[in-house]
Amino acid sequence: DQQVKQNSPSLSVQEGRISILNCDYTNSMFDYFLWYKKYPAEGPTFLISISSIKDKNEDGRFTVFLNKSAKHLSLHIVPSQPGDSAVYFCAADSGYALNFGKGTSLLVTP
Amino acid sequence: DGGITQSPKYLFRKEGQNVTLSCEQNLNHDAMYWYRQDPGQGLRLIYYSQIVNDFQKGDIAEGYSVSREKKESFPLTVTSAQKNPTAFYLCASILSSGNTIYFGEGSWLTVV
Numbered sequence A: 001d002q003q004v005k006q007n008s009p010s011l012s013v014q015e016g017r018i019s020i021l022n023c024d025y026t027n028s029m030f031d032y033f034l035w036y037k038k039y040p041a042e043g044p045t046f047l048i049s050i051s052s053i054k055d056k057n058e059d060g061r062f063t064v065f066l067n068k069s070a071k072h073l074s075l076h077i078v079p080s081q082p083g084d085s086a087v088y089f090c091a092a093d094s095g096y097a098l099n100f101g102k103g104t105s106l107l108v109t110p
Numbered sequence B: 001d002g003g004i005t006q007s008p009k010y011l012f013r014k015e016g017q018n019v020t021l022s023c024e025q026n027l028n029h030d031a032m033y034w035y036r037q038d039p040g041q042g043l044r045l046i047y048y049s050q051i052v053n054d055f056q057k058g059d060i061a062e063g064y065s066v067s068r069e070k071k072e073s074f075p076l077t078v079t080s081a082q083k084n085p086t087a088f089y090l091c092a093s094i095l096s097s098g099n100t101i102y103f104g105e106g107s108w109l110t111v112v
Helices: none
Strands: A010-014 A019-025 A032-038 A045-051 A056-059 A062-067 A072-077 A086-093 A098-100 A104-109 B004-007 B010-013 B019-025 B031-038 B042-051 B054-057 B064-066 B076-078 B087-094 B107-111
Touching (some): A010 A019, A019 A104, A045 A056, A045 A062, A045 A072, B019 B031, B019 B087
Antiparallel strands (some): A062 A072, A086 A098, A086 A104, B004 B019, B031 B042, B042 B054
């Protein structure tokens, strides 16, 4: 049973605009969330994380928002750049391993 | 440079054969993981090990085996019992829970 869900398999955004990637989770015990970026045939690379004691974490163009009551988090990329085109995975730390969503493929067009 | 090394990058296996994927890390991380990625499936946990000489099954452990004889090494064996072994396999490690998990570059396994 998927505990971390990314319901949008793909997203297309114009360069310079905001990309918003969404993630929902079902287990209220999750207290640490991460976003990973992945290019084809490569391992995922860490992007940004957020602890459940916060509702927002910002790092340059990337901001992650956490809504604990809704069990929802989102990743905002502003402004989006063509190099951001990749698959983005949301993950939740269960205490012994990371549970990943199925990923959202982001395409940033010039 | 510290990191996680997976080998081989590409591997072809005949049906009925076992194959072992190597994963080595020099980050002095305690915990190591194996994930499998299939199109549209995200990353699914196969096995994990939090300390040497101990490992646990993940969500899709059937047809796989692992060992953790050394802290830096966590090899994965894909046995002939694994019905759909063709996939992209990712090894990862973490210092401890709550820290960032680091991934290797991945290994492509194709059964022919």
